Amino acid sequence: MIPGKYRSVSGRAANNVNCGLHLVIQTSSLPEKNKVEFKLNKDTSSFPGRLLQHDLERNYSSRQGDHINLVSSSLSSFPILQRSSEEKILYSDRLSLERQKLTVCPIINGEDHLRLLNFQHNFITRIQNISNLQKLISLDLYDNQIEEISGLSTLRCLRVLLLGKNRIKKISNLENLKSLDVLDLHGNQRDVDNLPCLQHLFLSFNNISSFDSVSCLADSSSLSDITFDGNPIAQESWYKHTxxxxxxxxxxxxxxxxxxxxxxxxxxxxxxxxxxxxxxHKQSLLKEKRRLTINNVARQWDLQQQRVANIATNEDRKDSDSPQDPCQIDGSTLSAFPEETGPLDSGLNNALQGLSVIDTYLVEVDGDTLSLYGSGALESLDRNWSVQTAGMITTVSFTFIEFDEIVQVLPKLKIKFPNSLHLKFKETNLVMLQQFNALAQLRRIDQLTIDPQGNPVVNFTLWKYYVLFRLSHFSMQKINGTEVTQNDMIMAERLFGILAHVASSELPQYRLISILGDARKKQFQYLLESKGKKPGIINEENNDSKRLVGENTNRATLNYTTRDFYNEKLEEIKEKKKFCKTYIEDLVKEATEINMKNEALQKLWPQMFIELVRDAVIEIRNKNSYMKLCLQQITDQK
Known part of the structure; x- marks a missing residue:
């Protein structure tokens, strides 16, 4: 600031002690539009408004006749201020020490009555030695090198504090300045704190680039005037509205x-x-809930896999000397699965009980992809999907779901989402090639993605060729993101072509007839569905139908029986064996009893016959009595 650039803009304030005092401070370094207005709205009953205005004008006017001596003290590193008695009388309540090349605040003794103090254009780095000036109203430290606001806690009457063009980075230590009304901090770089009594704040040219750095000012209920011009924030389009x-x-x-x-x-x-x-915030909550749910599903999956591993280990120990042979059911070979018997150990059981039921599965539709997490998500296939959503889905992803459980819903998947062409499997326990046979019941698959994590079958060298061979009627385009070539199809046929022939030759005749019948039904179904469609579509579906017939006759014998189906058949066989055993035992028991009775009768019959003849002769020996007895019996019967 330059002395002599202060002028009054409110004559009314000078004539009315109840009105606030308005001053405009204009600096030569700023354009005309960057005038800063100070408004003192505090109660001015303790001093006349005219006197305060006059004092400020005189204090900041250029004075050539001041005689101020700064004497060095041997007892202190601070200079001591000395003024003549005439000057004290003439300027008893104001003091100007501008442009004195001061690096520290001098010691000011005997000036306790000062109300206006000016330290403009010096090199002061710290506010010191003014704690005794408890009547001070205005303190001007413009254009110095102050880095921290301090040393003001005793100045309870201070109302104007000018700290523009310093090196202040943070407002602090102003809690005791209850009367502070004007604070000028333009030309600094610092954070902003709360000042509950502040009404006017000038933050021009402070390199403020974001509103967050001054957001604490929003809590001030007294602040009515603020400036941000000259800061990067003022150039933003959202500045004023924010x-x-x-x-x-x-x-x-x-x-x-x-x-x-x-x-x-x-x-x-x-x-x-x-x-x-x-x-x-809602989207963030949904994302967080999705993340937590997936983590919960993954945790449950890990517990389940640990349980299965423990059961398998126990079964291996029990049956190490008597391995179980594959079972033959209706002419098709079933893989032998260990029976899941025995309760969960207490630790796993408690962990499972700690999981929330509603958070153990997740159904998510993202664009054209339907993602299912956890076995409970499979139940969503039974809901009433809108035609638009169902027709939009082309990719279905399964995660943390047993493949055997997925097999049970494949028919629903074919009906609910007819345009699904891409299947993804992650953590689904695909452990053997036979499981891919179950995918043949779908309508069509163009892409197949099997994640190595949780699917050990991917470690098999020839698994891709088996998929291409078994699902050749789909004419798949990609497997795990890799394009399928004609050479791949040829290699698949060479490797596994004989397998279909061997499997079909081992089947009973009634099974082959059943497979052919199914093929006829599907072909007839395709013909019914193709009615009323365009010729091009009909030709394409006819080709698919022909491939389907070939698949059914040559490869449909390679089927997959799930663990649950195997267990059901095993239970059915056990029930049949139990019934047959019980029935035979009953027959044997009944025959034995009949034979024993017959032998006893043969032993007793001669004596019984003699007694029967004797009783008959005795009974008819008296002919008249016998006739009367018979007649009486006939009469009684009527």
Whole structure:
């Protein structure tokens, strides 16, 4: 600031002690539009408004006749201020020490009555030696090298503090300045803190680049005037609306009065921003819930795999000397699965009980992809999907779900999502090539992705060729992101072609007839569905139908029986064996009893016959009595 550039703009304030004092401070380094207005709205009953205005004008005027001596002290590193008695009388309550090349604040003794103190254009680095000036109202430290606000805690009457063009980075130590009304900090770089009594704050040219660095000002209910011009934040398109949204109590911004229209627009934009924040928060919550749910599903999956591994280990120990042979059911070979017997150990059981039921599966539709996490998600295939959503889905992803459970819902998948062409399997326990046989019941597959994690079958060298051989009627285009070539199809046929012939030759005749019958039914179904469609589509579906017939006759014998189906058949066989055994035992028991009775009868019969003849002779020996007895019996029967 340059002395002599201060002028009054409010004559009314000078004539009315109840009005605030208005001053405009204009610096030569700033353009005309960057005038800073100070408004002292505190109660001025303790001093006349005219006197305060006059004092400020005289204090900051250029004075050539001042005689101020700064004497070095041998007892202290601070210079001591000395003024003549005439000057003390003439300027008893004001003191100007501008442009004195001061690096420290001098010791000011005997000046306790000072109300206005000026240290402009010096090299002071710290505020010191003014704690005794408890009547000080205005302190001007413009254009110094102060880095920290301190040494002001005793100045309870201070109302104007000018610290522009310093090196202050943080406002602090102002808690005791209850009367502070004007704080000028333009030309600094610092953070901003709360000042509950502050009304006017000038933050011009402070290199403020974000509103977050001054967001604490929004909590000030007393602040009515603020400036941000000359800062990078003032160049942003959202600047004005953001300030008004967060500081609704402002009356002026950058020395311009805020209109009601600007407040209304800021309010509208604030509502839109709040809606965006709520939506963003909602999406964040959904993402977090999705993450936690997937983690929960993964945890449950790990516990399940650990349980299965423990059961398998126990079964291997029990049956190491008597391996189980594959079972023959209806002419097709079933792989032998260990029976899942025995309760969970207490640790795993407690862990499973700790999982939330509603968070053990997740169904997610993202664009054209349907993602299913956890076995419970398979139940979603039974819901009423809209035609638009169902027709849009082309990719179905299974994660943390047993493949045997997926096999059970493949028919539903074919019906619910007819356009699904890409299947993904991650952590689904694909452990053997036979499991790929189950995919043949789908309508069509163009791409297949098997994640190595949780699917040991991927470690087999020839697994891709088996898939191409078994599902050749689909004419797949990609497997695990790799294009399928004609050479791949030829190699698949060479490696596994004989397998279909061997499997079909081992089947009973009734099974072959059943397979051919199924092929006829599917072909007839395709013909019914192709009615009313375009010729090109009909030709394409006829080709698919022909391939399907070939698949059924040559490869359909390679089927897959799930663990549950095997267990059901095994239980059915056990029940049949039990019934047959019980039935035979009953027959043997009954025959034995009949034979024993027959032998006993043969032994007793001669004596019984003699007694029967004897009783008959005795009974008819008296002919008349016998006739009367018979007649009486006949009469009684009527």
């Amino acid at each position: 300030v008004l949204q967060n500081m609704m109590q402002l009356r002026q911004l950058d020395m311009k009065r805020i209109t009601e229209e600007e407040r209304r627009m800021a309010s509208v934009l604030a509502k839109k921003e709040e809606e965006k924040k709520r939506e963003s």
